[in-house]
Amino acid sequence: MKPKINTLLPILATLLLWAATGQSAVRTITSKGNTYVPLNNIVSYYGMQFSQPSKDRLRLRNKWHTMEFETNSRRCWVNGTLLWLNNPVQKIGWQWTLKEPDFSKTVEPAIRPYAFLKQAGNRIVVLDPGHGGSDKGATSPRKIYEKLLTKNIANRVRNLLQARGLTVYLTRETDKKVSLSERCKIASRYRADVFVSLHADSGTSSAEGAGTFVLSLPGEYSTHSYGQDSAPTTRYPGNKYDVANQALGTRIQQHLIKSTQQTDRGVKRARFQVLREAPCPATLVEMAFLTNPKEERFVLSQNGQDKLARGIADGIVAYFNDVKRAKQ
Ligand SMILES: [Zn+2]
Structure with missing residues (x-):
């Protein structure tokens, strides 16, 4: 049987993330052809605690970093600095999610830049x-x-x-x-x-x-x-x-x-x-x-x-x- 494209996409995304980070990847889900990263999976990936300090705020925190997301909004704060996401943080099913590039191209480079800058110059x-x-x-x-x-x-x-x-x-x-x-x-x-x-x-x-x-x-x-x-x-x-x-x-x-x-x-x-x-x-x-x-x-x-x-x-x-x- 030919595998359906929507079962292959998350596997592909996971492999790409793995290749990019060199570590076990954060798990993604797909919805209507797009790949999303559930905040719960970021929590387990980084070993963070999850809390909801107010109705429209979601907080992920470990010893080193704090991420705060505004629900249904493109604003998030990484260690206190405001970063604009490409897409609002939104609920898919029961989980709050980020669209994939918002994780790999916006949040991750802010949280652990040193994981991605091996080829960069610094002079x-x-x-x-x-x-x-x-x-x-x-x-x-x-x-x-x-x-x-x-x-x-x-x-x-x-x-x-x-x-x-x-x-x-x-x-x-x-x-x-x-x-x-x-x-x-x-x-x-x-x-x-x-x-x-x-x-x-x-x-x-x-x-x-x-x-x-x-x-x-x-x-x-x-x-x-x-x-x-x-x-x-x-x-x-x-x-x-x-x-x-x-x-x-x-x-x-x-x-x-x-x-x-x-x-x-x-x-x-x-x-x-x-x-x-x-x-x-x-x-x-x-x-x-x-x-x-x-x-x-x-x-x-x-x-x-x-x-x-x-x-x-x-x-x-x-x-x-x-x-x-x-x-x-
Ligand atoms: Zn100007």
Whole structure:
């Protein structure tokens, strides 16, 4: 008898996971042709305790890690850092589940990045100060341009990383316009191990906080276009680094919020050109809202600039330490 496709899929998914992690895999289930990971199986896989601290919160915890999921929502917190899932945590039958890529490409790289980074490099950083020249980027109420802030913070991050013995290049040293694909080519010429693009956001005067973007997964929505039309299936060069992208983005967001105490807007996904064309693991950091008077004051102060730069530098160093651990 020919085996049915829906009995083969979970077996295949299990084998793939096993191959990817080198450990016994977390068990999956299928529903309507999709593969899901029940939270109960993550609990047993990681040796965690399960609890439900409130009606819409599910908590998984062991000695080292805490994961918290909001029910029927795409928000989850790994060790306190907000990560946006591609799909809501949903109940299938009696179990709460994650869609498979949300486990293997979002949660796992955040929980144990060192398990996936054996091939990654940990020496050369290319920082990309967003905008420049006639492209001013966002403008603050006091007419401070995003292009100046991104360069200022890039200089500070470079100083901090060089003091730790790392090699750092910038995609622009002066106030000039550099095309998005040229920024990625520069990263490639310098043989970047990571590419970190720096930006500041604009929105309403009350919008606030910092967020870090990594490239969307093929066939999955970007965070801000969830549910619109159908999710693009194109695989971009940057998708070679899906797991490392998430590991890097999570470390930067974690340390940025720790350093600045800003509102945590989380690790999100988008198909920005610099992320699509990046020749290495890459993220784009939206450091603050220039259009918010409170955040404008923060990013213009020495103290604010120090904290932003320190958070980003610490995140890059933490990721490089994960790579070092992966190679041991
Ligand atoms: Zn920008």
